[in-house]
Amino acid sequence: MTAQSIQNQIEALRTQILYHERKYYIESQPEISDGEFDRLIRELVHLETAHPEFITLDSPTRRVGGEATLGRRAQHRGPMLSLDNTYNFEELGDFDRRVQKALPDQPIEYVAELKIDGLGVSLLYEDGRLVRGATRGDGEYGEDVTANLRTIRTIPLRLTPVQPMPTVVEVRGEVFIPRDQLDEINRQRVEKDEPPFANARNAAAGSVRLLDASVTASRPLDIFVYTLSYVESIEITQHTQALTLLAELGFKLNPETQLCSSIEGVAEYCQRWTSQRESTHYEIDGIVAKVNNIQQQQELGATAKSPRWAVSYKFPAHQATTQIREIGVQVGRTGVLTPLAVLDPIQLAGATITHATLHNEQDLIRKDIRIGDSVVVERSGDVIPKIVSVLAEKRNGTEKIFRLPDECPACQTSVQRSADEAAVRCVNSACPAQLKRRIGHFASRNAMNIDGLGPAVIEQLVESGKIRDIGNLYTLEKADLSELDRMGDKSAANLIKEIEGSKAAPVEKVLFGLGILHVGENMAELLMDSFQSIDNLASASAADVESIHGIGPRVAESIVDFFREPSNQDFLSRLRTAGLQWSMNTNEAQDTAQTFFAGKTVVLTGALSQMTRSEASERIKSLGGKITSSVSQKTDFLIAGDSPGSKFDRANQLGVSILTEEEFLERL
Ligand code: IVH
Numbered sequence: 001m002t003a004q005s006i007q008n009q010i011e012a013l014r015t016q017i018l019y020h021e022r023k024y025y026i027e028s029q030p031e032i033s034d035g036e037f038d039r040l041i042r043e044l045v046h047l048e049t050a051h052p053e054f055i056t057l058d059s060p061t062r063r064v065g066g067e068a069t070l071g072r073r074a075q076h077r078g079p080m081l082s083l084d085n086t087y088n089f090e091e092l093g094d095f096d097r098r099v100q101k102a103l104p105d106q107p108i109e110y111v112a113e114l115k116i117d118g119l120g121v122s123l124l125y126e127d128g129r130l131v132r133g134a135t136r137g138d139g140e141y142g143e144d145v146t147a148n149l150r151t152i153r154t155i156p157l158r159l160t161p162v163q164p165m166p167t168v169v170e171v172r173g174e175v176f177i178p179r180d181q182l183d184e185i186n187r188q189r190v191e192k193d194e195p196p197f198a199n200a201r202n203a204a205a206g207s208v209r210l211l212d213a214s215v216t217a218s219r220p221l222d223i224f225v226y227t228l229s230y231v232e233s234i235e236i237t238q239h240t241q242a243l244t245l246l247a248e249l250g251f252k253l254n255p256e257t258q259l260c261s262s263i264e265g266v267a268e269y270c271q272r273w274t275s276q277r278e279s280t281h282y283e284i285d286g287i288v289a290k291v292n293n294i295q296q297q298q299e300l301g302a303t304a305k306s307p308r309w310a311v312s313y314k315f316p317a318h319q320a321t322t323q324i325r326e327i328g329v330q331v332g333r334t335g336v337l338t339p340l341a342v343l344d345p346i347q348l349a350g351a352t353i354t355h356a357t358l359h360n361e362q363d364l365i366r367k368d369i370r371i372g373d374s375v376v377v378e379r380s381g382d383v384i385p386k387i388v389s390v391l392a393e394k395r396n397g398t399e400k401i402f403r404l405p406d407e408c409p410a411c412q413t414s415v416q417r418s419a420d421e422a423a424v425r426c427v428n429s430a431c432p433a434q435l436k437r438r439i440g441h442f443a444s445r446n447a448m449n450i451d452g453l454g455p456a457v458i459e460q461l462v463e464s465g466k467i468r469d470i471g472n473l474y475t476l477e478k479a480d481l482s483e484l485d486r487m488g489d490k491s492a493a494n495l496i497k498e499i500e501g502s503k504a505a506p507v508e509k510v511l512f513g514l515g516i517l518h519v520g521e522n523m524a525e526l527l528m529d530s531f532q533s534i535d536n537l538a539s540a541s542a543a544d545v546e547s548i549h550g551i552g553p554r555v556a557e558s559i560v561d562f563f564r565e566p567s568n569q570d571f572l573s574r575l576r577t578a579g580l581q582w583s584m585n586t587n588e589a590q591d592t593a594q595t596f597f598a599g600k601t602v603v604l605t606g607a608l609s610q611m612t613r614s615e616a617s618e619r620i621k622s623l624g625g626k627i628t629s630s631v632s633q634k635t636d637f638l639i640a641g642d643s644p645g646s647k648f649d650r651a652n653q654l655g656v657s658i659l660t661e662e663e664f665l666e667r668l
């Protein structure tokens with residue numbers, strides 16, 4: 001057989017398999033038996049194994065096993081907005097009145113859809129093939145989760161051709177885990193001593209954002225697509241028309257969507273679904289109403305956060321009654337002690353509730369919450385359940401009043417009470433409970449984003465004495481980690497890689513990660529914009545800090561105190577030596593670029609917009625990197641510009657790290 005005919009045969013098999021995947025997974029109308037389907041897959045695997053040169057990423061055999069993409073940023077075609085919420089029919093009516101006012105004398109049709117409780121994602125198709133899947137992120141940039149999303153069978157790897165066939169299509173939808181599957185996953189997690197997912201959304205997000213896509217593949221994820229966010233060469237005038245096109249292209253849509261001729265129709269839909277909200281096999285948390293006419297949508301426009309042509313109607317929060325078994329004490333990152341109620345487990349909105357947070361001691365006193373009390377707990381969306389009220393009439397006299405202890409439960413240091421008694425604080429900076437929280441904060445997504453450094457790992461690292469402060473993180477070795485419970489060699493190596501990779505995080509992330517009291521993300525950015533480096537900030541006086549517009553005396557004092565503390569100075573200097581970003585100036589950036597590219601083999605492909613390929617080569621070479629023309633096992637990075645071509649596929653097949661132009665520039 002000629003190479004061409006083998007390739008044709010492979011292609012024909014793929015088309016056939018993708019067709020049957022659609023029939024089976026999306027339309028639930030299989031035309032062939034499972035056995036026949038498996039036979040097709042086996043035949044394709046066989047041919048691809050014999051002819052790996054014909055393997056492409058959109059092959060149905062490649063749903064698992066592509067290169068990990070997590071950590072790359074993905075820019076959305078247009079902003080991925082969120083929705084304004086309404087909580088009752090009056091607010092829903094207000095929304096309609098605003099729409100009517102903006103579009104006087106025009107008939108308005110609405111499309112009512114279920115609001116699926118999962119993870120919003122965008123999927124980009126070029127020439128009919130899935131090229132990228134991303135999370136929402138900050139709305140402009142999401143996280144590249146292509147490899148993970150590819151494992152979801154209801155996400156088409158190739159689109160079903162339509163006439164005319166658009167070259168670029170971007171769609172948005174919600175990835176979710178069916179209710180019964182969530183219960184099963186949580187049962188297994190508890191068995192393995194892993195924390196259960198608190199709700200369907202966390203489960204979906206946690207499963208999509210896994211480093212190892214083969215684990216994602218084992219999760220029963222599904223998707224409903226609800227928006228055609230970008231399409232070329234086809235004129236769309238109605239949202240319903242977009243939905244029809246989406247279905248024709250092979251996407252899975254929610255079957256309960258309904259066209260309503262007025263807001264009253266939407267309200268009826270809301271009413272019906274509020275009473276049958278538990279009837280779906282997936283979690284829903286409300287309704288979305290969208291103006292059907294696209295021209296009207298455009299006229300209405302959007303605010304920075306949400307479109308003016310759509311709104312969500314949130315179901316009222318679920319409430320349930322249970323009993324407080326115990327009240328425990330949590331020690332926060334800054335040493336603040338908060339009471340935590342341990343509850344008789346109850347099912348609430350599809351999740352098992354075992355705890356409720358109580359703000360502070362004052363809150364507890366005000367609501368007169370006692371151990372043994374029957375209480376009403378409420379859970380709305382992703383909010384941690386809270387205690388709404390105490391059923392005092394159910395008391396039998398055995399209930400016990402609770403007060404926060406005088407000693408920190410983790411290190412037994414005497415606590416300090418603030419003047420107004422609202423905050424009770426452990427002031428021991430070496431307190432292990434605080435340390436665990438501080439490390440957790442440092443590693444968290446919005447700070448250094450060290451994946452795999454979760455509570456269980458931190459707990460063991462602190463308890464075993466392997467970590468005494470954040471500075472120790474960067475001297476950890478693989479052997480330190482592989483000794484930990486449930487930490488295989490591979491996860492240990494991954495975590496070391498993650499920790500190493502976090503050194504590239506910009507200085508404002510480092511500053512935020514330090515967890516200085518009152519220094520949140522925005523404050524950290526503001527401070528670095530003004531001071532340019534952590535060293536400059538560390539040597540600043542309270543007056544210097546306060547002179548910055550937007551910073552008050554409390555923040556300034558907390559910053560100065562933090563840098564004055566000798567134990568902080570010690571770990572800060574170790575972080576600096578470890579090579580973390582310490583300033584915004586370009587010399588520092590040069591240093592990291594140097595360590596990043598030194599000794600690395602780099603391939604360039606596609607067109608770069610900020611410089612020519614030869615300029616890029618020169619820059620990399622000047623930083624000690626080596627440029628080669630083809631991708632092989634030895635390649636450390638592929639830098640992919642626009643229209644990257646076959647080198648990109650090859651790098652993907654070999655698992656070579658790929659940098660977008662933007663990421664490349666960041667490294668420079
Ligand atoms: S439309 C600009 N439709 O809800 C339009 N969103 O709170 C925004 N969601 O981020 C999206 N079901 O992740 C839309 N049928 C539906 C939805 C839906 C769930 C999610 C989506 C969005 C969030 C907004």
